[in-house]
Amino acid sequence: MKKAIYPGSFDPITNGHLDIIKRAAGMFDELYVGILINSAKNPLFSMEERVSMIEEVLAEYPNIKVVSFDGLLVDYCKAQNISVIIRGLRAVTDFDYELQIAQTNRVMDPNIDTIFLATSLEYSYLSSSIVKEISAYGGDISKTVPKTIEKRVHQKRSSQILQRPTASETP
Ligand code: PNS
Numbered sequence: 119m120k121k122a123i124y125p126g127s128f129d130p131i132t133n134g135h136l137d138i139i140k141r142a143a144g145m146f147d148e149l150y151v152g153i154l155i156n157s158a159k160n161p162l163f164s165m166e167e168r169v170s171m172i173e174e175v176l177a178e179y180p181n182i183k184v185v186s187f188d189g190l191l192v193d194y195c196k197a198q199n200i201s202v203i204i205r206g207l208r209a210v211t212d213f214d215y216e217l218q219i220a221q222t223n224r225v226m227d228p229n230i231d232t233i234f235l236a237t238s239l240e241y242s243y244l245s246s247s248i249v250k251e252i253s254a255y256g257g258d259i260s261k262t263v264p265k266t267i268e269k270r271v272h273q274k275r276s277s278q279i280l281q282r283p284t285a286s287e288t289p
Pocket of ligand 1: 125126127128154155156157159189190191192219222223
């Protein structure tokens with residue numbers, strides 16, 4: 119049984135991620151969507167929220183498993199008998215970072231390969247950061263994420279606005 123993992127922060131999952139996930143799921147017996155902590159990022163959604171959001175949008179795909187974990191990706195792959203890591207490449211600007219991660223992972227475990235899938239043209243501009251940026255200014259994110267995710271992003275933004283201190287409360 120050939121297993122692959124598509125790892126990422128998915129904060130939140132976008133239509134671009136879903137495009138890669140659906141294509142990769144057709145290539146392997148089992149595809150894990152691995153939600154990991156990227157130490158360089160400060161997430162909008164908690165790990166639990168991201169898991170439930172992704173499970174919801176991928177519920178109809180029997181060979182996709184949504185998982186989250188701490189630690190090194192290669193250690194998880196080894197423990198689960200996963201030999202392929204999938205990453206999407208949107209543009210040449212992604213390449214340096216992605217190549218460095220792929221090579222680092224390969225140095226740590228030469229039995230694990232990274233396969234890059236070229237992002238479909240219509241999603242080449244898209245990232246989770248772009249979704250958060252548009253929504254922070256009240257813009258329309260309906261073309262960037264599924265309906266259920268759009269709702270969750272709006273809910274999160276509203277709860278943040280409610281929690282923000284008013285001018286009279288700030289010292
Ligand atoms: O969606 P992202 O934030 O670009 O994904 C990056 C991610 C989470 C795949 C990467 O940060 C990662 O693999 N983190 C787990 C820790 C690890 O294994 N680091 C070694 C590779 S540099």
